[in-house]
Amino acid sequence: MNITKWGYTRFRSIKAEFDLFPHSLVILRKIRSYYFVYNVRWSPLDPVVETHHLEEMERLVNREMDLEDQYLKRRSEY
Template sequence: MELLDWGYSRRYNIKAVFDRFPNSLVVFRMIRDYYFVYIVNWSEDDPIVTRPDLKQMELLLNQELGTLGEYRKRKTYIEDAGTV
């Protein structure tokens, strides 16, 4: 999956589009020092968005914005890495 486009919107949200879901707009919000998926405005023209898709979206956006280090420090990420 690739991040096609992103931009800031109201209230410090970020809207992004990914190549796998080109018709669905993904809205991210900042928590602490990283971004997470807040909502997906899903289009029926795209495949269903799964939890692994959401995690990959978060990784890609945080990498793009330089907040990947903070994203990887969060407790949930560390727990997920231990189960892989």
């Protein structure tokens, strides 16, 4: 999966589109120092979004924003 398009929104959010889900819009919000999927505006034209897809989306966006280290370390701190 790859990011095809992304941009900033209000409220410290990012909207992104992915090649596996070209008709769906994914909203990610910043929590602490990394981004999590907040909402998926899913289109019936796309396959069903599963948990492993959401995790990959989060990883790709955090890598793009140079926050992948903080994202990967999030569970070890708590």
